[in-house]
Amino acid sequence: MRSPLLLWAGLAAFLIDQISKYLVVHVLRVAQGDIGVLPPFLVFKYGENRGINFGLFQGDSDAARWVLIGISLAICLGVLIWLGRIAPTRFQQFCGGLLIGGALGNVVDRVLYGYVLDFLNMSCCGINNPFVFNLADVFIFAGALGLVLFDGKKPS
Numbered sequence: 001m002r003s004p005l006l007l008w009a010g011l012a013a014f015l016i017d018q019i020s021k022y023l024v025v026h027v028l029r030v031a032q033g034d035i036g037v038l039p040p041f042l043v044f045k046y047g048e049n050r051g052i053n054f055g056l057f058q059g060d061s062d063a064a065r066w067v068l069i070g071i072s073l074a075i076c077l078g079v080l081i082w083l084g085r086i087a088p089t090r091f092q093q094f095c096g097g098l099l100i101g102g103a104l105g106n107v108v109d110r111v112l113y114g115y116v117l118d119f120l121n122m123s124c125c126g127i128n129n130p131f132v133f134n135l136a137d138v139f140i141f142a143g144a145l146g147l148v149l150f151d152g153k154k155p156s
Contacts, residue, residue, distance in 0.1 A: 003090065003093055005090055005093040005094055005097065006083065006088075006093040006094070006096050006097040006100070007097065008097065009093065009094045009095075009096075009097025009098055009101065010096075010097035010098070010100045010101035010104070011097075011101060012097075012101065013097060013098045013100075013101025013102050013105065013135075013136070013139040013143075014101040014102075014104050014105050014108075015101075016135055016139075017101070017102060017105035017106075017134060017135045017136040017139065018105055018108065020119075020134070020135050021105075021109070021117045021119065021134060021135075024044055024119045025046065025117050025119060028044065030044045030045065030046045030119050031046040034046075034121075040123040040124070040128070041122060041123065041124055042120070042121075042122055043121045043122075043123070044119045044120065044121070045119060045120075045121040045132050046118075046119060046132075047117070047118035047119065047132035048113075048115040048116075048117070048118070049115055049116040049117075049118050049132075049133075050064070050065065050114075050115045050116075051068075062114075065110055065114055065115075068110060069107055069110050069111065072103045072104075072106060072107045072110075073103075073107065075099075075103060076099075076100045076103050076104065079096050079099055079100055079147075080096075080100070083096050089150075091146065091150055092146075092147060092150070092151075094146070095142070095143045095144075095145075095146030095147045095150070096143060096147060097143070098139040098140070098142055098143030098146070099139065099140055099143030099144050099147065100143070101136075101139055102135070102136035102137065102138070102139030102140035102143065103136070103140055105134075105135075105136035105139075106134075106136045106137075106140075109136075116134065116136070117134060118132040118133050118134045118137075119132060119134060120132060120133050120134060120135070120138075
């Protein structure tokens with residue numbers, strides 16, 4: 001990499017995720033009850049995610065936990081290798097950093113707690129969304145979307 005942008009974006013995503021989880025879960029103690037931030041649009045709700053993003057593919061076994069950790073680490077390594085083989089734009093480096101930082105934030109949760117701490121719930125317009133997620137999920141999604149949609153090639 002010619003620029004440390006990937007590293008800084010990854011570090012920022014990782015730290016923002018971990019600090020937000022610590023504050024909401026351990027300081028605000030969201031596990032004791034929901035916290036309406038901008039209800040119903042934004043509510044802090046405690047969640048323990050043993051699956052992948054948004055609680056999909058839940059698995060309670062220790063083997064499933066370590067498989068998900070391995071998959072996350074393999075994806076991080078794959079993104080690093082791919083970005084190392086191309087001449088990534090600054091935007092691609094930024095998006096790669098977001099994806100990797102978010103993934104590592106969730107990996108740390110799985111190692112420390114056995115699950116990913118989730119606390120964000122968003123509902124709107126009379127639709128009650130039962131799912132919770134965290135900022136790492138947002139970073140992973142935004143980073144992956146940016147890498148897929150903006151490949152650095154000029155349109156023809």
